[in-house]
Amino acid sequence: MSGPKNKSRRRFFIAVALVGGGLLVGYALRGRDRLARVPAFARGGKAFALNGWVKIGPDGTVTVAVPHQEMGQGITTALPMLVAEELDADWSTVRAEQAPVDKIYGNMVVLGDSLPFDPDDRGAFASALRWVAHKASETLGLMVTGGSTSVRDGWEPMRVAGASAREMLVAVAAKRWNTAPAECFTDAGYVLRRGSGEKLGYGELAAEAAQLEPPRKPKLKARADYKLIGTPAPRLDTPAKVDGSAQFGIDVRLPHMLYAAIRQCPVFGGALKAYDAAKLRGLPGFKAAVPVLGGVAVVADSWWRAKRALDQLEITWDEGPHAALDSGAIFAQYGRDLEHGKATTYAERGDAVGALAKAAKVVEAEYRVPFLAHATMEPMNCTARFGNGRCEVWAPNQSPTLVQWVASRAASVDFGSVTVHTTFLGGGFGRRAEMDYVVQAVTVAKAVPGTPVKLVWSREEDIRHDTYRPAAISKFRAALDGAGAPLAWWNRIVGPSVTRSFMDRLLPWGGMDYPPDKTNAEGADDLPYELANLRVEHVLSKTPVPVGFWRSVGHSYNAFFTECFLDELAAAAGKDPYQFRRGLLATHPRHLRVLATAAEKAGWGTTPAPGIGRGIALHASFRAIVAQVAEVSVTDKGEVRVQRVVCAVDCGTAINPDTIAAQMESGIVFGLTAALYGEITLDKGRIEQANFPDYRMLRLADMPEAETHIVESGAALGGIGEVGTPPIAPAVANAVFAATGKRVRSLPIRASELARG
Amino acid sequence: MLELRINGEARQVDVEPDTPLLWVLRDTLGLTGTKFGCGVAACGACTVHLDGEAVRSCVIPVSAVAGKEITTIEGLGAKGLHPVQQAWIAHQVPQCGYCQPGMIMASAALLAKNPRPSEADLDAALSNICRCGTYGRVKKAMRAVAGRKGG
Ligand code: FES
Ligand code: FES
Numbered sequence: 051m052s053g054p055k056n057k058s059r060r061r062f063f064i065a066v067a068l069v070g071g072g073l074l075v076g077y078a079l080r081g082r083d084r085l086a087r088v089p090a091f092a093r094g095g096k097a098f099a100l101n102g103w104v105k106i107g108p109d110g111t112v113t114v115a116v117p118h119q120e121m122g123q124g125i126t127t128a129l130p131m132l133v134a135e136e137l138d139a140d141w142s143t144v145r146a147e148q149a150p151v152d153k154i155y156g157n158m159v160v161l162g163d164s165l166p167f168d169p170d171d172r173g174a175f176a177s178a179l180r181w182v183a184h185k186a187s188e189t190l191g192l193m194v195t196g197g198s199t200s201v202r203d204g205w206e207p208m209r210v211a212g213a214s215a216r217e218m219l220v221a222v223a224a225k226r227w228n229t230a231p232a233e234c235f236t237d238a239g240y241v242l243r244r245g246s247g248e249k250l251g252y253g254e255l256a257a258e259a260a261q262l263e264p265p266r267k268p269k270l271k272a273r274a275d276y277k278l279i280g281t282p283a284p285r286l287d288t289p290a291k292v293d294g295s296a297q298f299g300i301d302v303r304l305p306h307m308l309y310a311a312i313r314q315c316p317v318f319g320g321a322l323k324a325y326d327a328a329k330l331r332g333l334p335g336f337k338a339a340v341p342v343l344g345g346v347a348v349v350a351d352s353w354w355r356a357k358r359a360l361d362q363l364e365i366t367w368d369e370g371p372h373a374a375l376d377s378g379a380i381f382a383q384y385g386r387d388l389e390h391g392k393a394t395t396y397a398e399r400g401d402a403v404g405a406l407a408k409a410a411k412v413v414e415a416e417y418r419v420p421f422l423a424h425a426t427m428e429p430m431n432c433t434a435r436f437g438n439g440r441c442e443v444w445a446p447n448q449s450p451t452l453v454q455w456v457a458s459r460a461a462s463v464d465f466g467s468v469t470v471h472t473t474f475l476g477g478g479f480g481r482r483a484e485m486d487y488v489v490q491a492v493t494v495a496k497a498v499p500g501t502p503v504k505l506v507w508s509r510e511e512d513i514r515h516d517t518y519r520p521a522a523i524s525k526f527r528a529a530l531d532g533a534g535a536p537l538a539w540w541n542r543i544v545g546p547s548v549t550r551s552f553m554d555r556l557l558p559w560g561g562m563d564y565p566p567d568k569t570n571a572e573g574a575d576d577l578p579y580e581l582a583n584l585r586v587e588h589v590l591s592k593t594p595v596p597v598g599f600w601r602s603v604g605h606s607y608n609a610f611f612t613e614c615f616l617d618e619l620a621a622a623a624g625k626d627p628y629q630f631r632r633g634l635l636a637t638h639p640r641h642l643r644v645l646a647t648a649a650e651k652a653g654w655g656t657t658p659a660p661g662i663g664r665g666i667a668l669h670a671s672f673r674a675i676v677a678q679v680a681e682v683s684v685t686d687k688g689e690v691r692v693q694r695v696v697c698a699v700d701c702g703t704a705i706n707p708d709t710i711a712a713q714m715e716s717g718i719v720f721g722l723t724a725a726l727y728g729e730i731t732l733d734k735g736r737i738e739q740a741n742f743p744d745y746r747m748l749r750l751a752d753m754p755e756a757e758t759h760i761v762e763s764g765a766a767l768g769g770i771g772e773v774g775t776p777p778i779a780p781a782v783a784n785a786v787f788a789a790t791g792k793r794v795r796s797l798p799i800r801a802s803e804l805a806r807g
Numbered sequence: 808m809l810e811l812r813i814n815g816e817a818r819q820v821d822v823e824p825d826t827p828l829l830w831v832l833r834d835t836l837g838l839t840g841t842k843f844g845c846g847v848a849a850c851g852a853c854t855v856h857l858d859g860e861a862v863r864s865c866v867i868p869v870s871a872v873a874g875k876e877i878t879t880i881e882g883l884g885a886k887g888l889h890p891v892q893q894a895w896i897a898h899q900v901p902q903c904g905y906c907q908p909g910m911i912m913a914s915a916a917l918l919a920k921n922p923r924p925s926e927a928d929l930d931a932a933l934s935n936i937c938r939c940g941t942y943g944r945v946k947k948a949m950r951a952v953a954g955r956k957g958g
Contacts, residue, residue: 288895298904298905300839426903476903
């Protein structure tokens with residue numbers, strides 16, 4: 051779309067142009083094009099990321115193109131902060147703009163992260179696979195928001211883009227004053243001349259600055275000089291989100307637009323057999339019924355009319371081979387695979403099996419978690435227009451590149467003939483990395499050429515046709531020595547592969563032989579604890595239920611499994627759960643500090659109020675470390691009430707502490723909803739839940755007091771969007787044990803199992 | 808033709824009388840600030856004011872609101888931001904923002920009736936779902952508004 055023609059410049063700066071009287075600087079990772087011509091090793095260690103534009107208007111307004119999607123995580127604030135810091139912009143003049151789709155904005159971090167290896171693993175095979183993944187992400191130029199990678203992806207390029215633009219503005223000011231750039235400095239949107247009162251606003255300099263060759267190696271600030279990074283700068287998207295003007299995908303309105311409602315086959319693996327649209331003719335506003343991926347859509351001149359017509363449509367489904375499937379059968383299959391399935395080893399140190407065989411004291415437990423739906427507040431939707439060999443798509447999505455790609459396939463036009471508009475996302479949590487709703491909307495648009503159509507799923511469709519967080523089971527065996535120190539740790543997890551399921555949907559003909567899916571064992575195979583004899587395995591157990599990336603993915607269950615079992619081990623050793631963990635963290639000082647911060651702030655070691663149990667959990671994911679202490683009370687009927695949560699997080703450098711606190715609160719609520727209520731079940735091949743009345747969400751009345759403490763380590767940037775979710779379920783489950791003496795080994799927590807008497 | 812009063816203006820709409828108010832607002836009148844979340848009165852994303860009361864517009868047939876004063880998020884701050892909206896900015900409440908028009912409308916209606924709501928009042932009146940989990944900040948913002956109102 052915005053692909054610059056000048057190849058040599060594109061190597062580093064992707065575009066420099068005068069746009070509406072503004073200065074436009076685009077930045078691309080150096081070496082990218084060089085790399086396209088020179089194979090393999092030229093890449094060196096700089097393979098990651100490359101995004102960003104700075105635009106300065108005559109009035110001094112700074113517009114930053116953000117290549118990631120805003121779904122609440124605050125990325126349209128955090129990335130502009132990086133630019134504004136180096137640019138010395140006045141924060142109140144900064145605006146964010148969604149970057150268009152272009153290969154050069156690809157997220158290089160995310161594919162590297164989806165490999166089944168620890169990021170610190172420098173083994174040859176790991177390096178080779180990582181290299182292949184980077185190559186693939188570069189070839190695809192994959193723009194995607196997920197895996198809590200956005201800030202990491204933008205850290206380098208966004209700052210360089212800001213610093214480079216700053217140097218251009220300084221150069222112009224220096225020339226006007228007939229002085230050296232060194233005699234100038236910048237502050238809050240102005241270039242100032244040392245020793246004189248003279249100053250020039252960025253808006254006055256932008257047009258001329260745009261004529262200059264952008265410096266390729268601008269000087270970046272020292273950390274100590276940051277003025278904006280590390281401060282709770284107000285979010286750029288807040289004003290539009292309090293007055294109703296923020297445009298979500300569902301709010302798209304186009305001239306002559308039609309609306310579509312959809313029904314998909316209630317049984318996974320089933321298909322549309324027949325439908326009779328004859329009766330719908332004559333219904334108010336009815337236009338067409340269109341077979342689409344997974345089912346049938348009805349088009350009308352308003353969504354309500356489309357839905358009413360759809361409700362009257364007689365549909366016959368071919369229910370396929372899974373019409374008898376239920377949740378019990380899936381867990382029974384997991385149970386068989388636990389014993390007899392083919393296990394892949396994800397981590398191995400020492401000889402866990404041998405040590406267990408010899409051990410005097412063995413502790414054993416099995417855990418399980420159910421399928422979960424994403425239930426983003428904004429139901430799935432997409433608007434598309436098709437005609438004259440072009441396709442235009444408006445979609446709240448986590449990957450504009452994939453949208454462009456699947457839309458081009460669905461519309462049978464080439465990639466370049468698809469325009470993608472990314473709106474605000476009313477929640478993503480991984481669901482909007484899926485492309486089903488895009489394919490459907492484009493298919494419907496093809497049936498009414500020239501007319502835009504907005505497809506909106508009902509909540510019932512949204513809950514019943516999700517790509518679910520996998521149900522999984524996990525078994526542990528551990529041995530303790532006479533002093534209560536762990537001698538061996540063996541863990542086998544059973545469940546389907548998210549990455550495989552996702553790739554099968556994306557490339558159904560791919561039939562690839564995928565390497566082991568890192569997400570299966572993430573959070574279980576990279577424990578920070580010193581366990582000399584350890585073995586972590588996963589048994590792939592496929593089911594017909596589509597599974598997908600759900601906020602924190604494998605960590606969402608492995609944190610529950612591992613941190614609950616560790617608590618059981620502490621109890622078996624007769625030790626305090628906090629002290630027990632401390633004793634295993636000698637070689638992980640960052641983890642230890644985070645754990646200690648949460649414990650101290652929560653008053654660990656003091657006697658809790660009567661009726662209150664306290665639980666602790668520590669979990670690292672997406673290069674951030676989070677510890678949480680939960681305080682719960684449990685009624686005689688077994689109802690759990692979470693009273694307070696104390697959270698400590700080390701995500702390296704804190705760009706915006708207020709956003710980090712908000713994301714921790716958000717992750718806690720998301721994880722609490724799952725721990726206390728979340729359960730998707732199947733009967734007769736169908737999802738039994740349909741809407742919020744039976745897929746319950748945490749509400750304000752259930753909200754515990756929550757506080758977040760940021761532990762600054764200055765380490766490499768970690769994510770924040772997902773990392774608050776994993777530890778809360780084990781913290782609460784461990785607190786329930788402290789309060790009741792009963793172990794929670796299955797989620798959601800059931801009152802019936804905790805009721806007294 | 809039905810005649811409605813929305814945000815102080817008379818609007819005429821030509822829809823089936825059982826069409827939920829939500830879809831008339833969003834599709835017929837283009838007032839997309841009011842959101843669709845569940846369609847069954849379970850989430851509060853579609854909350855608007857009907858003669859000052861917070862109601863869930865996804866289950867109210869448009870025929871039932873003729874002659875009543877309807878206020879949507881677009882009308883709430885029409886004469887300058889409502890104190891609830893100001894508090895939402897001060898406390899940086901929204902995340903994805905999708906539930907917030909409904910949350911703000913429910914909060915504004917509560918304060919109009921009860922300027923100093925207790926914690927229990929908040930729990931009872933604000934049953935809106937926020938999947939992003941902004942509840943803690945909603946509470947803080949509401950405590951601040953309630954405190955200020957009380958002097
Ligand atoms: S959409 Fe009306 S309550 Fe959910
Ligand atoms: S802010 Fe996203 S649902 Fe409430």
